[in-house]
Amino acid sequence: MFKGLSSSFAARLTTPILIGITLLFAATLFFVALFVNNLLREEAVNRSHSALETSTLYINSNLQEVETAITNSSWLVEQCKSDTSMFHYITSKIVNDNPAVVGSIVALNPAKYRGMKYAGYSKRQGGKSITYKNISSVDYDYETMDWFQIPMLLGTPTWSEPYFDAGGADEVITTFSYPLKDSKGVVYAIFTADLSLKWLTSKATSIKPYDESVNLILSRNSSFVVNTLYEASPSETIFSYAFMHNSDSTMIKVGQRMLRGISDDFEAVLAGNKAYGVYGPLDNGWSIMIISSYKDFLRPNVHINIILIIILIIGTFLIAVICFQLIKKLTKPISQFSNILLRIADDKLDNTIPEIKSNDEIKVLRNAIETMQVSIKENNDHRKDIQGARDIQSHIVPDQSFVSDLFELYAMIDPAKEVGGDLYDYHKSDSRNVLYFLVGDVSGKGFPAALFMSMVVSAFRMISRFSNDEKSVVKNINDTISDDNKLDMFVTMFFGCLDLNTLKLKFVNAGHNPPVIVYPDGRAEFIDVLPNLVLGAMQDFEYKDQELQLEKGTRLIVYSDGVTEAENSNKSLYGEERLLKWASSLPADISSEVAVNSLREDVRSFAQSEDVNTIQNDDITIMIITI
């Protein structure tokens, strides 16, 4: 199918079409990708904000639940603040009722209890079992713990920074501490609930806009409470993360704004990927953040692009195949036509040109070729006709050469076109021992002149055989061809009759150029001719004849005006002077034939002296008789 791909018309046409379509597809793909990208980004913004909102509400309510559980049970501790045995009941109920809580403590302020240290601690032990003990010991001085110390100092409920509670919960937790105060406002005990960060993380990560989104919750001091970005120790903050990552200025700025409780969004590069994040404050002074990678929310676009690229490749391939086949089919006649044209060039004109059903340029071409073939055929026939006419005309006049003891005659006709209107004829009458000869020139050229010329020759042949008088020969020819000569064609003619006994020349010049006579001494001159009318112009014209006594060694040069009016490229004529000059320079001993050819050559060299392409503009006839 793709044979001769580089040179075929189909391939050359298909290539730009393919390039065009590919560019069009690529541009479309680019703009679709851009458009979808924007849509997806907008969607990511919307989804992120709504996820942040939902998360904030959800986490707030979860934290609120813990806070409420402690706050609502504080009156119970108040009631039995001197009976530590009740602490078991209170704390274990807190743990039991709140699945988020892994442990609960009621710790007494020793300053209010005469130095007595007691911290009753219920702890979830996996499943439903809850243990209880006083965790105050030499190894565990609860008075130094943040969860105890900070609310003691502030006198307000606080959420602690995340910490690993060794000896207590034995996992990373954050503690809600509620200070219990007496009537004087002095804190006598701290009532706490431990919240498992594992549990909080699972709650926080249950809401995210994309599967791979990262949820972060920062404490008041910017420590990670929830962190699904990377494995971090409880002491790490968003700032330590930023410093670890080439002092990521975006994250530092975001961290600072989160600490101030601002809600906003941002773009950053996280773990090498461009990402979009949103953040906002929680009720307890913490901050929540959700980050989604561009890679994730633009993933549908990648799928769309892959589908589009596959369609592009398949589509382009199909178009290429269809185009190639279609153009090949459409241009098939062209190669057929070129074969036919080559055959026509080889003169084979019998070709059947395939029909074209479509009404297009190919059909126009096909019809043009058919017309051309017909025309060439006709022209060929015409050419053959012309060649035939030329052959016939060249046989109308007698042989070029006639030689006898007394004279030697040579004549030639050189037509300007295929056929011409010049004529010569001669005829020796043995009975009277005379030579009749003539040179004529029919008005006009080509076929009309040639047909008229053949009529004149026939008339001369007929008439000269039955007439002894040259004057009557000419008169009879004139009357014959003038009769009903509607086209008013005429012929100029020099008609001579040489008596071979006396060498007396009788002649009638019917409007023809005067012949040149070359005397034996080499002198040349024009014969003085009487102005008789051309033949064919008018009937009943009385022609005057003339006589001239010749002698041995004389030459007669009879010619048509094609000789004297031969033109060169400067539009100057060969002329009578030049003819005389040529005639007088003629060597005495050359034959009539050599002399005729010499004159023809002289005329030719004159006409072509400056421009070899000069076209002969008139028939040239020369007859030379050497006595």
Add this chain to the structure above:
Amino acid sequence: MKVETKKIEDKKFEVFIEGRVDTNSATDFQNEIMKLSDEPGADIQIDCSELAYTSSQGLRVFLMLQKSLNSNGSKMVLKKLQPQVKEVFDITGFSNIITIE
């Protein structure tokens, strides 16, 4: 080749021929000059002072015109012929059948 015809008075025309009458211009010349034979009994004077050359085809046109004028009773005179043109008319015997002044 150029032919200009002026009507001097009723049935009297003056014609001015300029240029060369040869194979190329003979047909135009014929078309132009044969209009002169439209009016019977006309007197036509042809000024040939600017006629530089005439071929045998040109002579044929003059012959046609002369014959046509003869048949409708018109007269034609050629005037002021240049010597080489006059010579052609003389050699071919046209001087015998066409009036030349």
